[in-house]
Amino acid sequence: MTDDTPVRSIHAANLEHLAPRAVDTHKGQLGHVLIIAGDLGMGGAGLLSAQAALRCGAGMVSLATREQHISAALSRLPEVMACAIRASSELRAPLQRATVLVVGPGLGQSAWSRALLSSAAQRTIMQVWDADALNMLADNICSQPQQCILTPHPGEAARLLKITTAEVQADRCAAVLAIAHRYNAVTVLKGHHSLIATPQGELSRVERGHPVMAGAGFGDVLSGVIAALLAQGLSAYSAACLAVWLHACAGEQLASQGRGLAASDMCERIRQLLEEHSPCQA
DSSP: OOTTOOOEEOOGGGSOOOOOOOTTOOGGGSOEEEEEOOOTTOHHHHHHHHHHHHHTTOSEEEEEEOGGGHHHHHHHOTTSEEEEOSSGGGGHHHHHHOSEEEEOTTOOSSHHHHHHHHHHHTOOSEEEEOTHHHHHHHTTSSOOOSSEEEOOOHHHHHHHHTSOHHHHHHTHHHHHHHHHHHHTSEEEEOSTTOEEEOTTOOEEEOOOOOGGGOSTTHHHHHHHHHHHHHHTTOOHHHHHHHHHHHHHHHHHHHGGGOTTOOGGGHHHHHHHHHHHHSOSOO
């Protein structure tokens, strides 16, 4: 990257909009998000992604996770089709139904995790890879699919580039562009003033957000938002930019509550902001 690389500052006026819905719209026209997440002890991550995808308008949402998490998923999110996955063969049917995948929140790096990631990587549909999917990608356990959005935080970005986190933070623009180019994927580098880059060198920055968002689960919510926007027809770059902006603005608006903001608190505010930006009916 050179010093004159253009960086677009994202604001409401230069973001894409979801199309208004016709009066006879049905759920089958609004995409089916499948979230592959949640090894033992990390079941909440997938629930956060699923909740965000629901609140941002995906027509259907499924969650593929450990059997031990199913009762909690049904109790918390009855709208989500929760699938107990004991072996990767049980993932085939959910994968066939899905139009968008989220892979990685709380996924872990066990043999179970690796098998599910490998199965997802073979599907030629739009995918959002986060968390442990990125760590396994950095370890060359598998390759990312052709249509993919990567959403690393600085530590994950460092692993993807085989450099230190300090080096990533010293030149965040160069880092996000390098990941996008190396992995041929739209990339979101999370953190203060999150960046979104394309393999072709487009670069945008969201100059919003608040340190109250420094906590567990906020990235899981972001992955679900991106997936819902993809499911409803936005391109990868447009979906990533709008999702990061919605996520950051929601955090700002909730910041008056101070420390202890929970990631799950974000979903309803993101839904409200999305409706203001892209009304369901014109």
